[in-house]
Amino acid sequence: MIQSEHVSRILSLFPSMADLSEEDWYQDSLQVIQMEPQNIVEKTQFLKFVVMLLDGNLRTYKVSASGREITLYRVNSGECCPFMSSSILGSSEYEVNACVETAALMLIVPAEVFQDWMDRYPVFRQFIYTESARRLLHLASLLDNINFKTIRGRISEFLIQFAEQNGNSDTLYITHQSLSIELGTAREVISRTLKVLEHKEVIELSRGKITIRDRSALVRFIE
Amino acid sequence: MIQSEHVSRILSLFPSMADLSEEDWYQDSLQVIQMEPQNIVEKTQFLKFVVMLLDGNLRTYKVSASGREITLYRVNSGECCPFMSSSILGSSEYEVNACVETAALMLIVPAEVFQDWMDRYPVFRQFIYTESARRLLHLASLLDNINFKTIRGRISEFLIQFAEQNGNSDTLYITHQSLSIELGTAREVISRTLKVLEHKEVIELSRGKITIRDRSALVRFIE
DNA sequence: AGGTTTTATGTGACTTAATCACTGAATTTA
């Protein structure tokens, strides 16, 4: 059961849910939960429930046998996580992990309730469908990047995007380790590539911090 | 307008469409078309229509700036192509190509009609939803393979799967070029890796043909 | 405050994969 104050918040983030009835909102199985950073969203929750983000964000990722990670995408507030769908399929081989990145508040919708809403509310259905289409295209694009672009290009692209997300500041607080997890490569590869960019005076490095010195040069490296 | 003989064929391939009414089937905008191998499914068709395969198959792929290709997935008979969804989004940056691999017969459903069916038929909706969830997981898994596995492992996996698809024969008719497009790498890389496998007496090579000599060794290479 | 631990980064040596620029061999086609 969720609190009424949450409903208005959910409605402003998810306008596609405007049609839901009182009974839909106040059924026992719905819940809003808070999770702290680094917490792993358990597979059971992840698969038997649909997660809709009200605040903070989740990061979905894959881990290799050797422990290397790659980020697939993030679920931000106002978005939902499409991988729940795998519960429908039951294919355990294709596993995807998720963890909380910034403290997250989320609406947890049991699969059956979700199914019911999908059946009854066209606008909601359309929203969900568009969301998963977007993820599908995003993954195809990520695949393309991994397979065809140089790490220098991918690092440059990430740095530009990261800067944009942080008020276009030239000072980025991020470690080489996080960058490697982001791009799915080894930390040493990131360190070395960044060093080359520093020698070219495109960026400046210090512990936990990257300063962009020549943004246009960085943009040109994207390819 | 489609022929009545096609309807029964479609129904047996797509049982989720059993609920469709006569008017749904016999509206003007529906069509069944035949396409020959190598034909590229035009972007306009690809985006404004939903393609449902009745026979043959499509291959979806990405092309790099340098011309290298990678196969994303195949759409076989009884399946539909979920990328049409991008029409909803209108993001042109994420482009995916598709071409006919084996002579294909397909039902072409205009986006509006598709939308209407999605609204009116829960079972059809469920089918489509499951399909795109499946593709999403498949892409995530492909991404994982590309990023974390060796080409030897990926080639081995492909050869085993290819054999299974061809009545478990040990004689595979495929060129190094097609293998490279399949796995998204360079032809030379495939040739060299196959040579190594030949020296290990796991396979035997000749023009346009690969013979599996030690299948269990091949399986062990998959990782 | 000084020492210990943890986290972040640097680097050399080596392996794997991709790119470039070819070669020759097998097969089709004119």
Place this chain on the structure above:
DNA sequence: TAAATTCAGTGATTAAGTCACATAAAACCT
């Protein structure tokens, strides 16, 4: 049967990933 096309092999070079460390800054004691 000669020419064109397709398929495969190979050396040299560059890019990326792996392994095994070293060094340095920051955090954590008590």
